[in-house]
Amino acid sequence: MRMGRRIAATFKRTAIHAGPTVLGIIVLDFLLLQLMPGDAADVIAAESGTATAETMAALRERFGLDKSVFTQLVNFLSHLATFDLGFSPRYNMPVLDMIMTRLPSTLLLMVTALSLALLIGIVLGSIMAAWAGRWPDRVLSVVVLLFYSMPGFWVGLMAVVLFSVKLGWLPSDSSMTIGANYTGWAMIADRAAHLVLPALALASFFVAVYARLTRASMLEVQRQDFMRTAEAKGLHPFVIQLRHALRNALIPVTTVAGMHLGNLLGGAVVIETLFGWPGMGRLALEAVLARDFSVLLGVLLLSSFLVILANMVIDLLHAWLDPRIGVS
Amino acid sequence: MSTPDLTTPLPVTDLGNRAAPRKGRRLRAFVRNPTFVAGAIILGFVVLVALFADLLCPGDPQDMAGPPLLWPGDDAEFPLGTDSLGRNVLALLVHGSRASLLVGISAAAIGLAIGMVVGSVAGFFGGWVDTLLTRLIELFQTTPTFLLVVVIVAIREPSLQTIALAIGLASWPTVARLVRAQFRSLRESDFVVAARSLGYSRTRIIVQEILPNALPPVIVAASVMIANAILTEAGLSFLNMRDPNVVSWGGMIGDSRDQLRNAWFLTALPGAAIAATVLSLNLVGDGLNEILNPRSDP
Numbered sequence: 001m002r003m004g005r006r007i008a009a010t011f012k013r014t015a016i017h018a019g020p021t022v023l024g025i026i027v028l029d030f031l032l033l034q035l036m037p038g039d040a041a042d043v044i045a046a047e048s049g050t051a052t053a054e055t056m057a058a059l060r061e062r063f064g065l066d067k068s069v070f071t072q073l074v075n076f077l078s079h080l081a082t083f084d085l086g087f088s089p090r091y092n093m094p095v096l097d098m099i100m101t102r103l104p105s106t107l108l109l110m111v112t113a114l115s116l117a118l119l120i121g122i123v124l125g126s127i128m129a130a131w132a133g134r135w136p137d138r139v140l141s142v143v144v145l146l147f148y149s150m151p152g153f154w155v156g157l158m159a160v161v162l163f164s165v166k167l168g169w170l171p172s173d174s175s176m177t178i179g180a181n182y183t184g185w186a187m188i189a190d191r192a193a194h195l196v197l198p199a200l201a202l203a204s205f206f207v208a209v210y211a212r213l214t215r216a217s218m219l220e221v222q223r224q225d226f227m228r229t230a231e232a233k234g235l236h237p238f239v240i241q242l243r244h245a246l247r248n249a250l251i252p253v254t255t256v257a258g259m260h261l262g263n264l265l266g267g268a269v270v271i272e273t274l275f276g277w278p279g280m281g282r283l284a285l286e287a288v289l290a291r292d293f294s295v296l297l298g299v300l301l302l303s304s305f306l307v308i309l310a311n312m313v314i315d316l317l318h319a320w321l322d323p324r325i326g327v328s
Numbered sequence: 329m330s331t332p333d334l335t336t337p338l339p340v341t342d343l344g345n346r347a348a349p350r351k352g353r354r355l356r357a358f359v360r361n362p363t364f365v366a367g368a369i370i371l372g373f374v375v376l377v378a379l380f381a382d383l384l385c386p387g388d389p390q391d392m393a394g395p396p397l398l399w400p401g402d403d404a405e406f407p408l409g410t411d412s413l414g415r416n417v418l419a420l421l422v423h424g425s426r427a428s429l430l431v432g433i434s435a436a437a438i439g440l441a442i443g444m445v446v447g448s449v450a451g452f453f454g455g456w457v458d459t460l461l462t463r464l465i466e467l468f469q470t471t472p473t474f475l476l477v478v479v480i481v482a483i484r485e486p487s488l489q490t491i492a493l494a495i496g497l498a499s500w501p502t503v504a505r506l507v508r509a510q511f512r513s514l515r516e517s518d519f520v521v522a523a524r525s526l527g528y529s530r531t532r533i534i535v536q537e538i539l540p541n542a543l544p545p546v547i548v549a550a551s552v553m554i555a556n557a558i559l560t561e562a563g564l565s566f567l568n569m570r571d572p573n574v575v576s577w578g579g580m581i582g583d584s585r586d587q588l589r590n591a592w593f594l595t596a597l598p599g600a601a602i603a604a605t606v607l608s609l610n611l612v613g614d615g616l617n618e619i620l621n622p623r624s625d626p
Contacts, residue, residue: 020463021470024463024464024467025467028471029471032476032480145607145610145611145614146603146607148610149555149603149604149606149607150599150602150603150606151562151563151566151578151599151602151603151606153563153566154562154581154595154599154602154603157585157599158592158595158596158599160588161588161595161596165588165589165592262471262472263472263474265472265474265475266472266473266474266476266477269474269478269567274566281475284475284478285478288479288482291482299475300471300472300475300476303471303472303475304470304472307470307471
């Protein structure tokens with residue numbers, strides 16, 4: 001009961017806090033994109049090659065590009081209130097539809113990469129902390145620092161050379177075998193095989209981040225009074241480390257995981273392009289190259305919302321992990 | 329991209345002690361720290377190569393120098409082989425170090441400048457100024473950094489200056505948070521109260537009194553920021569968002585993607601160069617952290 005109230009209080013606080021951030025992001029993204037040279041009408045005109053000044057004006061009028069910046073922002077906001085992210089002149093499709101067709105792929109990739117990074121990172125970090133200063137810690141520290149320093153897309157490319165080109169174990173392009181029309185388990189196995197390399201490439205940097213952080217926080221926790229108490233109670237060292245040390249060390253790790261979610265989404269732009277993964281990140285790059293503001297704005301917005309949402313979830317998680325949070 | 333350890337402020341308990349110049353002892357601490365020394369040696373090598381690139385490999389590295397796709401060791405004239413356009417890979421690598429270091433250092437400088445101004449103002453004044461600036465920091469931290477960089481580079485032409493500016497503009501929140509936390513913990517300390525009672529101006533207290541004492545974690549952050557800026561630049565160049573007239577390691581990887589199956593060394597070598605440079609900066613950062621913050625590890 002008390003736990004429920006605490007979590008509800010935390011939820012209310014974070015929800016109130018998120019409101020202005022959401023509005024700020026909308027305005028910031030909109031202003032950034034206003035700074036772009038050329039608009040969607042220019043792009044369509046350049047592609048058709050036969051646009052006259054009249055057709056350009058007609059295109060601008062149709063998409064509301066001839067209005068003042070402020071009017072465009074007000075228009076955008078009022079559309080947003082009804083979950084309308086606008087219309088992509090370039091693809092002749094509503095922006096929300098375009099993003100929604102790409103969102104599941106990106107979410108699958110991100111959730112897999114984040115889970116892998118957290119799992120491997122926490123395990124490595126705990127091992128390093130348990131043997132701090134001795135050889136398992138030194139060897140792993142070097143390995144982790146190497147992964148911390150390698151560009152994720154390069155890790156991906158090297159993995160493609162090894163696992164796709166040399167060994168032929170894993171596919172390196174797209175998110176499924178095109179035209180194979182698998183069903184049931186065969187389909188799941190096919191999708192999973194396509195997921196391995198992009199997820200590992202995206203996770204590599206973050207494995208290093210979480211491993212380093214887990215090691216540092218585990219060592220920090222060892223000096224706390226409650227650890228001595230647990231030891232004095234005669235608990236098994238393994239139980240102490242798992243239930244008392246790791247549980248507390250998880251708070252900074254999850255906080256940083258939430259802060260890095262934006263970076264993970266950013267990293268997905270490169271990884272998705274590299275592996276031909278049909279996700280939101282690749283859509284963002286396509287939109288930049290096509291100068292399609294409405295799509296880019298939609299991707300930026302939705303990614304930021306995802307980050308805010310994830311951080312709210314993490315705050316709730318903290319309220320559950322640490323009884324001291326949310327009491328006031 | 330930010331490092332986790334930097335978001336928490338360092339303890340300020342022995343700052344008065346640290347402020348006293350004991351150059352000899354501190355120098356010895358640097359030399360004795362193996363992490364720092366290893367990083368400094370690799371970094372020094374990369375910097376030397378970048379400085380003397382024209383002497384080491386004279387001429388335009390983008391020129392065709394020999395037959396295409398020679399493997400390393402095939403021809404003594406091209407110790408690291410040639411790419412699909414017959415360019416000397418060694419010359420490309422040597423000249424590519426300039427773009428990485430230049431973008432890394434200038435982006436970090438821009439990010440540090442913005443972050444230090446925002447962080448110190450927010451931390452020193454507190455109140456509504458702090459609330460407003462903290463929201464601004466949060467806003468920028470919520471936006472995916474790499475996407476933001478891509479957008480800013482897309483607004484202008486992808487030159488080295490634009491790329492550095494974009495990375496700097498996207499990376500300042502980490503420093504701002506760090507400096508803000510330092511200022512908040514130092515704001516009420518004795519030497520600041522003393523400076524206030526002497527009637528020093530706010531600017532003088534911020535710049536001359538608090539800032540020097542808030543610097544140690546910022547110095548650690550700086551090396552990590554350069555490292556992350558180099559990684560971001562590599563990603564951008566790989567996506568072909570780069571100055572076509574400048575050789576860059578990320579661009580070399582992007583150019584050689586089609587040769588991944590038959591000439592993977594063209595991808596491996598520039599990637600290894602990036603990793604070595606970034607590793608050296610991270611080692612320097614870790615070393616500095618151990619020296620300036622001795623409590624952190626047993």
